[in-house]
Amino acid sequence: MTLDPRYSVLFEPVKIGPVTAPNRFFAVPHATGHSPLMPNGSIAMRAMKAEGGWGTVAMQLAEIDPSSDISNLPIEKFWDETDIASHARLTARIREHGALSAIEIGHSGMRSRGLANGYPVLGPSSLPVLKPEVPVQAKAMDKEDIRSLRRSYRAAVQRAKQAGYDIVYVYAAHDASVLWHFLTPAYNFRTDEYGGNFENRVRLLREVLEETKEEARDEIAVAIRFAVHELSGPKAILSTGEGRDVVERLAELPDLWDVNVSGWSRDSGTSRFDPEGAQEEFTSFVKTVTSKPVVGVGRFTSPDAMVSQIRRGVLDLIGGARPSIADPFLPNKIKEGRVDEIRECIGCNICVASDAYSIPLRCTQNPTMSEEWRRGWHPERIPAAPEPKNLLVVGSGPAGLECAFTLARAGHQVTVADKSTELGGRVSKECRLKGLSAWSRVRDYRLYQLQQMANVVLYPESEVTADDVADFGADHVFVATGSHWRDDGLGRSRYTAIQGFRGNALTPDHILDGGIIAGSVVVYDDDHYYMGNALAEHLAALGSEVHLVCPLPSIAGWMGYTLEQPRVVAALMEAGVKMYPNTTATGWENGVLRIKRSDTYQELQPIRADNLLTVTARLPNDALGEAIRKSGSVGCTVIGDAVAPGIIQAAVFSGHKAAREFLGTEPENRIFRRETPKLFV
Incomplete structure (x- = not known):
């Protein structure tokens, strides 16, 4: 197969100052969960992108000085010459594949914690740090602090050149850069030449950018990463105001503009709330005010959408994290x-x-992510089976499909059987909920690949028993029969049943299987991820009066980690859902949910509703696996939710790992390669 001419523009070279990117695909800086003590994993992950055709591959934010101290996250360090060696190894690996390498140097300013290194947090003004629960304040930088910061930037540029980088970034985005903090009037209350009017507040950013160009000496390119619009936080920098003013003021100074929105939760918005290309509304003006190339992100996966960005003059390079x-x-x-x-x-x-x-990245779609070095997994290459076998996979959810696909790629004959009419398991059901349609890609990608393979047979509407397995004559069977939701109220904050729940409460399975709920409903969410709030919003949209009760202090608490929690709460409020955080259920009887405060155990006014929907915990559907094992008719591996109910990513990973273990490529003692510290004493 060859390149579709419609997409040829994506493979045109792009000149970025003194260097030239071989194509328009730009893997922008992003955190990876690999600390500076885990360089091999970081290098292998980024080298894989270069091998895969990304023309430019960037290192994540690298702190230039110990006073930049985001203590609880595995941020890259770029303090002095001792940090150069691992970065030089990275640039060499990227260069092997003909790609450019970039590093994003920066100082986190008021986003620092000041807890690990013992230096004061630095900012434009004496204010609390930008994490309200941390009892630390920033020092208002004096002139010597500013001069020292500028020297640190200059020195970091020299280290970037020594390490072999092609592009060095000046970072001023995501509300996480001291340069941004000086720029915004929300944090800068100074009265000297670095505060007050716009020209003064942009001064430090301009000085650092100019000095970075001086140090680069046209030997490496200089990029600026800048958030042109705040969608969260103070919202003082807008694309219709000072966000545009900054680009106009500095338009021709850098060799490349990398533009996005702020804060990070909006720059990395999920598909539940933001479609592909959602940032165009705010960033499209940039190319109209600068002649320099522009890169931006938008969770682009469609080549047609990418081409549209180029043809319409929105972007020159397609950014992808x-x-x-x-x-x-x-x-x-x-x-x-x-x-x-x-x-x-x-x-x-x-x-x-x-x-x-603070762990190496996991990905729902790509189970090999972060396993490139420590397990030696390659996303596109599966070791060939020494002897093709006849294998049966029971269940076509995320674990079953991934397991089947991996085994088939190795050359085995694979049969997939599922009792449902529609293949895809839980993904096929959950993707019908509002905002989750993109999750169908977990099913669609794997199912399409399997349908193209001559060594794969798919059997929907085929319920399988242990006797059927014995009669089938497979050399090995993988059981991916999923899980089901509990109806007894046992959940993450309580390991015993709640009085009156069992036999009376509905579960998510009822709705996901097409069941109807008539009348008002109280949703008891002791799961704290997406299911409880997604169903609450779903039922409210159907016209039900919905009460959402949660025993933890905040609704959808775990979704703070996915950056969605504030937007979830806003969506629930807009839908008219009544929310009860910090509220524990003690019983259900005759349409009344008895509740109390989770912290003080104070009895609260009961909630009346026609229906109770409990979203708490799940039980594995492991009966088939147990029956096969007892029969001893064939080797059996139970995978995914049928082993330990979890998130979709865990199910995909379980299926992939089980396939690799069957192929014999995994260590029998389960201990993979680790990055161990060098001992000095």
Whole structure:
């Protein structure tokens, strides 16, 4: 297969100052969960993107000085010469594939915590740091602090050159840069030449950018990453105001503009709230005021959407963070005419949640993400089976489809059987809820690939028993029969049943299977992810009066990690859902939910409703696996939710790992390669 001529513009080279990108695919800086103590994992992950055809691959934010101290996150360090070696290894690996490398240097200013390194947090004014629950304040930088900061930027540019980077970034975005903090009147209350009017507030950003250009000496390109519009936070910088003013003031100074919106929760908005290309409304003006190339993001996975951005003069380079995680080989697949094989990002932000937990990134679509070095997994290459076998996969949810696809790619004969008419398991049901339609890509990508393979047979509407398995004659069977929601109230904050729930409460399965709820409903959410609030919004849209009760202090608490929690609450309010955080259910009887405060146990006014919907925990559907094991007729591996109910990403990973284990490529003791510290004493 060859490149579709419609997409040829995506593979044109783009000159960026003194360097030239080989194509328009630009893997922008993003956090990876790899700390500076885990360089091998970081290098292998980014090298994979270069191998996959991304013409420019960027390192994440690298702090230039110990006073930049985001203590609880695995931020890259770029303090002095000791940091150069690992970065030089990265640039060499990227260069092997003909791609450019970039590094985003920066100082986090008031976004710092000041807890790990012992230096005061630095900012334009004496204010609390930008994390209200942290009892730390920033020091108002004096003139020597500013001079020292500028020297640190200059030194970091020199280190970037020594490490072999082609592009060095000046970072001023996401409400996470001291340069941004000086720029915005929301944080800058100074009365000297660095505060007050716009020209004064932009001074430090301009000085650092000019000095970065001086240090670069046209040997490497200089980019600026700038948020032209605040969609959250103070909203003092807008694309119709000072956001545009900054671009106009500095228009020709950098070699490249990387533009986005702020804060991070809106720049990395999920598919539940933001469609592909959602930032265009705010960033499209940039190319009208600068002659320099412009890169931007929009969770682009469609080559048609990418071409449209180029043809209409919105962007020169297609930025990708999450799409490059979901499919590092996206550019090559377009180039080779394999668009149908693109593993599209679903916009769930499990990758973001991983970084928030300070662990290497996980991805729902790409189970090999962060496993490139430590497990040696490649997203496009599966080891060939030494001897093809006849394998049966029971269940076509995310675990079953991923397992079947991986085994089939290895050369095995694979049969997939599912009792449902529609293949896809839980994904096929959940993607029908408002805002979750993109999640169908988990099913669609795998199912399409399986349908093209001659060594795969798919059997929907085929319920399988242990006797059927014995009669089938498979060499091995993988059981991916999923899970079901509990109706007894046992959940994440309580490990015992709630009086009156069992036999009376409805569960998400009722609605996902097409059941109807008539009248008012109280949703008891002790799951704290998307299901409870998605169903509450769904039922409200159907006309029900909905009460959402949650025993934790905040609604949808875990969705803070996916950056969605504030928008979820806003959506529920708009839908008219009545919310009761910090509220524990104690019983249900005759249409009345008895409740109390979770913290003080104070009895509260009961809630009356026609229906109770409990969203708490799930039980694995493991009966078939147990029956097969007892029969001893064939080797059996239970995977996904049938082992341990979890998120969709965990199910996909479980299916992939089980397939690799069957192929014999995984260590028997389950211990993969680790990055261990070098001992000095």
